Amino acid sequence: MKGVWQGVVSDLTDQNVLLQAGVLVMVLATAWGIQRLARGNALPQGRVWDIGRGGVKRVVFPLVSALLFFAAAPLLRPVMSVNLLALAAPIFLSLAGIRMVFYVLRHSFSNSVALSNFERGFSLLVWGVVALYIAGVLPEVIDILESTGFHIGKQSVNLWQILQGIAAVMVTVFGALWLSGVVDARLQGAENLDRSLREVFARLAKAFFVLIAVLISLPMVGIDLTTLSVFGGALGVGLGLGLQKIASNYVSGFIILLERSIRIGNMIAVGNDRGEVTRITTRFTVLKDFSGIETLVPNEVLVGSVVQNESYTDRRVRRVVTLQVGYDSDLDAAMSIMVAAAQAQPRVLKDPPVTAQLLEFADSGMKLEVGFWIADPEDGSGAIRSAINLAIWRDFKKAGIQIPYPQREVRILGANDV
Numbered sequence: 001m002k003g004v005w006q007g008v009v010s011d012l013t014d015q016n017v018l019l020q021a022g023v024l025v026m027v028l029a030t031a032w033g034i035q036r037l038a039r040g041n042a043l044p045q046g047r048v049w050d051i052g053r054g055g056v057k058r059v060v061f062p063l064v065s066a067l068l069f070f071a072a073a074p075l076l077r078p079v080m081s082v083n084l085l086a087l088a089a090p091i092f093l094s095l096a097g098i099r100m101v102f103y104v105l106r107h108s109f110s111n112s113v114a115l116s117n118f119e120r121g122f123s124l125l126v127w128g129v130v131a132l133y134i135a136g137v138l139p140e141v142i143d144i145l146e147s148t149g150f151h152i153g154k155q156s157v158n159l160w161q162i163l164q165g166i167a168a169v170m171v172t173v174f175g176a177l178w179l180s181g182v183v184d185a186r187l188q189g190a191e192n193l194d195r196s197l198r199e200v201f202a203r204l205a206k207a208f209f210v211l212i213a214v215l216i217s218l219p220m221v222g223i224d225l226t227t228l229s230v231f232g233g234a235l236g237v238g239l240g241l242g243l244q245k246i247a248s249n250y251v252s253g254f255i256i257l258l259e260r261s262i263r264i265g266n267m268i269a270v271g272n273d274r275g276e277v278t279r280i281t282t283r284f285t286v287l288k289d290f291s292g293i294e295t296l297v298p299n300e301v302l303v304g305s306v307v308q309n310e311s312y313t314d315r316r317v318r319r320v321v322t323l324q325v326g327y328d329s330d331l332d333a334a335m336s337i338m339v340a341a342a343q344a345q346p347r348v349l350k351d352p353p354v355t356a357q358l359l360e361f362a363d364s365g366m367k368l369e370v371g372f373w374i375a376d377p378e379d380g381s382g383a384i385r386s387a388i389n390l391a392i393w394r395d396f397k398k399a400g401i402q403i404p405y406p407q408r409e410v411r412i413l414g415a416n417d418v
Helices: 004-011 017-038 047-076 083-108 113-135 138-147 159-188 195-220 225-240 244-259 299-304 331-343 382-399
Strands: 149-152 155-158 267-270 273-280 284-288 294-298 317-325 355-361 366-374
Touching: 017 047, 017 083, 047 083, 083 113, 083 159, 113 138, 138 155, 138 159, 155 159, 159 195, 195 244, 244 273, 244 284, 244 294, 244 299, 273 294, 284 299, 294 299, 317 331, 317 382, 331 355, 331 366, 331 382, 366 382
Parallel strands: none
Antiparallel strands: 149 155, 267 273, 273 284, 284 294, 317 366, 355 366
């Protein structure tokens, strides 16, 4: 079969190739003008439309060019050769598809090596199909794929049908990801909605749209969904055995997000790990401690263990500073100094008030405690405890109050007999 490329080569010796070039330039100029209009105020302004506006800006020029080439070819075919236009149409259409796929992927997933490799492979696949079409061998390749078939249950499936199904699923899934991105942008702009609920609604929307896309795309190419029941049963067995822990973490993640028992910004402690919640995913929760180390705690642990949440319903927490004074010290003066030292710190709340207590009579002195409340546990308590201790130490020196240290008196029995 004669391909488009052979027709273009033969047209190079024909005088109407200049007419084709002129039409090509006119189409590209028209598409460029439409793109300039789209970059203005053609789309509504606002955060929700950012994803849609960005996608349109990237595909409007190649997509409009391809559509104009496809429309101009049958109109001009009776009066001139249109092989050059037939060559440009699939090239620009492929460029539009690649740009849109890349844009949706980069807004739906974080940048990674796997994403870059997929984009590179997808580009090679698309340009390979375009090259086969231009060379005129694509129909022969399709015939070979259609002749290679096998049975899944009672249904006969060939390779071409499977490839069509994969392409249909990819197109619909990309559309679903784009739509879920718009929904996510709307949810992120809802300031009156809790951040955890925004996350869970965004993920549920993405999963729902992707599921609907798959259920719609497979029947479109003639693949009966009932034939996938065997794979669904195998997948269920795999989830019940090998993926039990992973499935449990995902379920626990949705429970945490829906119950809002743990939110981003909370200070929590589970086991030996303590820190501020900086991120909640469907599989794990990230805790960042005061040293900057981030701990990834599986959601299953948070659901099945005792969690201390310092800012669940009230961000105010009580902290204490303990020390000892000698038995000959003025106890009232010492307790007054401790209370004043805590009250002088700007982070210490006035309500509840600062209190000082006598805890016990220890071996070396009297053990005292000053308790105070703060409203920012995420900033830690090490610095404020240090400041209070320094203030107490300075005021104790001025008041002549001694902080005792362990002492031992050694008596030598029978020393007078020597």
